[in-house]
Amino acid sequence: MNLAAKDIRHNLGRFALTTFGIGMLLMVVMGMGGIFRGIEEDATLLVTRVDSDLWIVQRDTKGPFAEVSRVPPNLVYRVSAVPGVQSAREFVYHTIQRERNGNLIRIAVMGLSWPTDKGEWVPLISGRILKQNHFEMIVDESLGIALGETIKLGKETYTAVGVTKGMLSLNGDGLALFTIADAQAIQFDQPGEGVRLERASREARGERSELGLRQPSLIEQAVKPSIELPAIARPQLSAVMVTLAPGSHQDRVSEIISGWGDVSVYTQEGQKELLIKGLVEKVRRQIGLFRILLTVIAAIIMALILYTLTLDKIHSIALLKLIGAPNTVILGMILQQALLLGSLGYGIAYLVGQKVFPLFPRRVILNDADLLQLAGVVLAISVLSSLLGIWKAMKVSPNEALA
Amino acid sequence: MTSHDTTSRDDKPFAIDAVGLTKIYGSGNTEVVAMRDASMQVEQGEVVALLGPSGSGKSTFLTAVGLINPPTSGRITIKDQLVLDGETAQTNLRAFRRHHIGFIFQKSNLIPFLSAAENVQIAMQLNGQSLGFARRRAIELMDYLGVADRADGLPSMLSGGQQQRVAVARALANRPSVILADEPTAALDGHRGRQVMELFAKVAHEQGAGVIVVTHDHRALDVFDTIYEMEDGLMHKQQHNVQQGAH
Numbered sequence: 001m002n003l004a005a006k007d008i009r010h011n012l013g014r015f016a017l018t019t020f021g022i023g024m025l026l027m028v029v030m031g032m033g034g035i036f037r038g039i040e041e042d043a044t045l046l047v048t049r050v051d052s053d054l055w056i057v058q059r060d061t062k063g064p065f066a067e068v069s070r071v072p073p074n075l076v077y078r079v080s081a082v083p084g085v086q087s088a089r090e091f092v093y094h095t096i097q098r099e100r101n102g103n104l105i106r107i108a109v110m111g112l113s114w115p116t117d118k119g120e121w122v123p124l125i126s127g128r129i130l131k132q133n134h135f136e137m138i139v140d141e142s143l144g145i146a147l148g149e150t151i152k153l154g155k156e157t158y159t160a161v162g163v164t165k166g167m168l169s170l171n172g173d174g175l176a177l178f179t180i181a182d183a184q185a186i187q188f189d190q191p192g193e194g195v196r197l198e199r200a201s202r203e204a205r206g207e208r209s210e211l212g213l214r215q216p217s218l219i220e221q222a223v224k225p226s227i228e229l230p231a232i233a234r235p236q237l238s239a240v241m242v243t244l245a246p247g248s249h250q251d252r253v254s255e256i257i258s259g260w261g262d263v264s265v266y267t268q269e270g271q272k273e274l275l276i277k278g279l280v281e282k283v284r285r286q287i288g289l290f291r292i293l294l295t296v297i298a299a300i301i302m303a304l305i306l307y308t309l310t311l312d313k314i315h316s317i318a319l320l321k322l323i324g325a326p327n328t329v330i331l332g333m334i335l336q337q338a339l340l341l342g343s344l345g346y347g348i349a350y351l352v353g354q355k356v357f358p359l360f361p362r363r364v365i366l367n368d369a370d371l372l373q374l375a376g377v378v379l380a381i382s383v384l385s386s387l388l389g390i391w392k393a394m395k396v397s398p399n400e401a402l403a
Numbered sequence: 404m405t406s407h408d409t410t411s412r413d414d415k416p417f418a419i420d421a422v423g424l425t426k427i428y429g430s431g432n433t434e435v436v437a438m439r440d441a442s443m444q445v446e447q448g449e450v451v452a453l454l455g456p457s458g459s460g461k462s463t464f465l466t467a468v469g470l471i472n473p474p475t476s477g478r479i480t481i482k483d484q485l486v487l488d489g490e491t492a493q494t495n496l497r498a499f500r501r502h503h504i505g506f507i508f509q510k511s512n513l514i515p516f517l518s519a520a521e522n523v524q525i526a527m528q529l530n531g532q533s534l535g536f537a538r539r540r541a542i543e544l545m546d547y548l549g550v551a552d553r554a555d556g557l558p559s560m561l562s563g564g565q566q567q568r569v570a571v572a573r574a575l576a577n578r579p580s581v582i583l584a585d586e587p588t589a590a591l592d593g594h595r596g597r598q599v600m601e602l603f604a605k606v607a608h609e610q611g612a613g614v615i616v617v618t619h620d621h622r623a624l625d626v627f628d629t630i631y632e633m634e635d636g637l638m639h640k641q642q643h644n645v646q647q648g649a650h
């Protein structure tokens with residue numbers, strides 16, 4: 001006969017309530033671990049998906065994801081010429097926050113090097129890849145923009161021609177993919193008044209300068225749109241991505257490009273490490289500490305309930321000793337209750353979590369290793385928390401059955 | 404007490420042989436001598452009544468012999484095996500109790516989260532008996548004691564008398580060589596009380612167990628073979644016929 005189960009049946013209400021409470025606590029512990037994994041995955045997702053062998057960014061920056069990086073557009077041609085480089089592509093990336101149907105949405109805008117890159121590598125769940133140089137986009141489903149829907153960004157209106165899934169920025173914002181030209185137009189969009197003021201200030205500067213006075217045609221040039229001015233550089237890129245030629249040496253290529261004074265080079269792994277170290281490390285420690293705290297609280301609650309359950313039956317335990325029950329029987333009873341409490345709590349945490357976590361705004365990823373680790377922790381705190389009760393039970397003398 | 408015979412008249416070892424038991428509770432100012440040099444021999448198959456006023460040391464003696472409250476000094480031998488020498492255990496007392504001693508106490512002492520039958524069964528299962536055997540014997544004993552119909556009820560659903568009879572069934576379950584009962588019939592009516600005493604006598608005679616019953620119920624004294632009385636921690640043996648005459 002199982003004494004642990006019989007006793008629990010006798011105290012069913014209290015045991016059930018405690019188990020549920022422990023379950024909820026463990027669910028939070030589990031969820032926070034999952035949130036961290038989500039953050040970690042999101043942080044490196046883009047780098048993984050974009051799959052570039054080398055990232056060339058502005059010198060001494062840790063761009064283009066961790067911080068802003070600006071490189072000149074002609075860098076693509078310089079890089080293409082390096083031996084061992086199969087192809088170099090422009091990378092344009094920035095995050096915008098706009099209002100849509102009364103809600104704020106954050107969009108991670110990414111540019112594709114049209115026409116070499118039309119988004120063939122993007123996993124589509126509906127629609128198609130980009131077919132024209134302008135006004136089309138592929139959106140992540142998390143943005144809530146349906147296939148065929150439009151959104152006005154800057155002066156133009158863009159139509160969602162494809163929908164993808166799980167393409168998130170490192171902050172968990174949904175991605176929208178445009179051609180580079182469109183992405184830059186969105187990034188460097190200026191309101192009409194701004195454009196007018198800029199042209200006016202160029203004109204004023206020209207009139208003040210000696211060159212402007214001697215050559216009035218220069219002033220005429222200066223008031224033209226900036227895109228038509230050879231003296232004004234084209235909008236800059238965030239980075240240049242390199243695909244290496246088969247058989248070429250990554251270190252060699254990287255070394256050559258690193259020698260240039262204006263850029264820094266990262267491998268794909270280096271880029272991921274940057275993101276994990278810089279962005280995720282603090283979050284990891286923060287969440288980790290919080291998880292430890294909650295685990296300790298769960299352990300304390302378990303210890304308390306197991307202790308009171310033991311106190312409640314201390315008379316029975318004395319009686320069991322009196323009629324000759326060995327310590328293993330008594331120890332086993334308390335330990336079994338502890339393990340049952342722990343495993344039921346864990347089960348509740350898992351089952352409720354499966355229902356609740358998908359409702360979270362950011363991804364909660366429960367991977368097997370983490371689940372197993374938490375199961376181990378729960379097992380350990382079950383055993384630890386029963387020690388207080390076991391200690392009390394071992395101390396009681398069979399005489400107390402007569403009191 | 405220099406030389407001591409551990410066997411009874413017919414050469415069988417004593418079921419219980421307690422020699423010179425002294426128990427001192429507390430120390431210094433709060434010292435209480437609850438039992439002084441108390442001795443008792445109980446033969447196998449003998450049923451002993453232990454009388455005496457409240458506070459005279461009866462329970463102290465019984466719990467000492469029951470190996471749950473070791474005496475400060477004195478020796479306890481059960482069926483030729485020395486089990487307690489003063490406070491020093493000579494064997495694993497808990498295992499010894501499990502195999503050889505049945506207890507019944509004044510207040511019923513059942514485990515509240517086990518059914519009546521399970522309370523009886525557990526004593527046997529702790530001794531390694533199968534569930535089936537334990538269950539059958541539990542029902543049998545409870546049937547004999549008139550509580551079989553409450554077998555699956557929790558103790559809290561039983562009357563005081565019914566609980567006490569379940570406790571008796573548990574004490575008898577392992578066919579112990581020693582049965583110790585401390586005012587077992589307090590919660591029973593006269594008829595049931597006498598029935599329990601007679602059951603003890605029957606078990607003692609059939610199984611060769613030594614039985615000590617602390618009682619105040621003078622109406623049932625004729626059931627006993629021997630009568631002891633305690634007063635101020637001292638143990639006196641009385642003549643059987645004298646007690647019956649007093650009744």
Ligand SMILES: Nc1ncnc2c1ncn2[C@@H]1O[C@H](COP(=O)(O)OP(=O)(O)O)[C@@H](O)[C@H]1O
Pocket residue numbers: 428429435436437455456457458459460461462463464
């Ligand atoms: N645990 C104890 N601590 C101190 N004194 C005790 C304890 N148990 C019993 N006594 C004392 O020992 C004496 C004998 O008690 P007890 O054996 O219970 O007597 P009886 O069972 O005959 O009523 C009493 O004076 C009682 O107060």
Ligand SMILES: [Mg+2]
Pocket residue numbers: 461462463585
């Ligand atoms: Mg007493």
